[in-house]
Amino acid sequence: MGRTLFDKIWDEHVVADLGNEVALMHVDLHLMHDLGGGPGFRMLAEKGYRVRNPELTFATADHAVSSAPGRTEDTNPVGGRLLRMLRAASAANGIRMFDLGSDGQGIVHVIGPEMGLSLPGMTIVCGDSHTCTHGGVGALAFGIGSTELVHVLATQTLVQRRPRRMRVTMDGAPAAGVTPKDMILHLIGLVGAAAGSGFAVEYAGAAIRALGVEGRLTICNLSIELGAKIGMVAPDDATFEYIAGRPMAPKGEMWERALAHWRNLNSDGDAEFEREVRFDSGALAPQVTWGTSPEHVIAIDGRVPDPDGAIDAGRRASMRAALEYMDLKPGARLEGLPIERVFIGSCTNSRLSDLRAAARVAKGAKVASRVRAWVVPGSTGVKRAAEAEGLDRIFRDAGFEWREPGCSLCVGANGEMVDPGKRCVSTSNRNFVGRQGPGARTHLASPVSAAAAALAGCLVDVRKLGVEPWKNS
């Protein structure tokens, strides 16, 4: 029987078979960030271990740094302390760090692919659940906790259970105004936020093949919101073109060897998946969340569902609590709902293609007076590239704030939050209770929907603005 993409990468990384589908796996790349990095090194030292393979470990600062224009490392004082801990520990352990202001600094899931660190066929881990993002280049990547992080530092391996395999096939071609973010949000709404629990997900189909790597990274990023800690797309020519020439990518003869290897990374025709899901991306409308789980999502022209229609008591309870927190009623329309904040950024949607798409919507228009709108590029590299083509000017002229790279408003770990009771249209990945600040009400949406909401001052159907189809960069 054929093997899936996941199986091929998994099998290649087994250091020891521990029986019952448990294996000691080699970790090819370990990425660290400011929030978990310093504490991780401290735990390592407390346990009396040392870093086994510093050359396979890279660090950057993203979670706790301020995104304020002109920031210093102490703009957020707690973040400054975490940054210095990480810097000192990285230096002491021989680990390369992409520090504030340098090329390569940025959200860890943006810089990995951008710097050519994240490559097809690799096992990649990071103490952050959105590590699944790197599956967009065809890597087997997943988030880990602090004890597992120490395990990786000390041994360059992890004990893992082989997950079941799920394939999600997205057919067709999305309409104008429908982006990779809408495709993955729709999927989560369709199958639920726990559907991927225990699975590694492979995204396939014409709509995925047509996407550039940045769109695939967005799709894979939300795998964890589907419940799956691993999401991936088989690498193809688009992937190889994206990686070629990046600072840390293989070069010359090494590139040719790597490429020959990567061309085998795909699911065999007769490979079997324990679960298959399929839908037509051509039938989708722009998606927006109404509640406090990413599964609480509807089309922008739809209506908020009634909890009484849910089958399970647990789901009903979750929906009722969400409606109360979000101050919404069953049957309500989201279109026209007034908002106060817009956040375009995060490891989901802060890459150049995201900013270009949002800028096309913002160009020549004005942010509504009731709205404070932020654009936070995902990395120093994205920021420079965007500025080189004048995107910052388009955003600023329209009344958006153009900020410094980091996790910013996605995570509430850097002093940047949405005030209690305020509504924020956010291109991030979590609409959890209090995620953007205590009492903050988050509506997840695509970069173009978020930009359109900033201009309108309310949730709006971006298709009515005559938006262009999604473009890959």
Added chain:
Amino acid sequence: MEEFVRLRALAAPLMRDNIDTDVIIRIDRLVGGRPDEVGKYAFELLRYLPDGGENPDFVLNREPFRRAQILLAGANFGCGSSREPAVWALQQMGFRCVVAPSFGDIFFANCFQNGMLPVVMERRTVEAIAAEVEADAAHGFVTVDLQKQTIVSPSGKEFRFEIEPARREALLHGLDEIGMTMRREAEIAAFQSRDRNRRPWIYR
């Protein structure tokens, strides 16, 4: 790591789906906070009122549930962020076992690193145990036996659960995974030496 063999304790029902790790412990309590003090902030936005007082409506603030050591939860418990302090926060509240229809994968793995037992049970079974507990909370004692892989409800109904053998073994004996892997150094070195020839671009 602390062993988990058998536990007879009060159970508390928190029967709502999708309790995420942000709800279990807010990230701003982790930034600059002490890992041994996260318990008092567990479920912060549900547990406390805006003025800092306890929310009397929150189930874990009510007697006898504030003394519970077993948490009965809805589906997808611990979804979201990989933050391991979510497990520490529950432990510092006194919990040693969570029973739910499904868990966030990373939270589930983190539990086993800390001597916390996550038990997957069918939704209707968790709901049935929760209903018994709610009907007579003061006598809502549930027994979780990892050796026998059973849960016994307050009225004596016994349910079997599945658990992966290596994880069961590690919990029963409090084994430290890192220590066990350190003993495989020769295998790791051999793997890397083979792999370096096969995939030299990995080793930068």
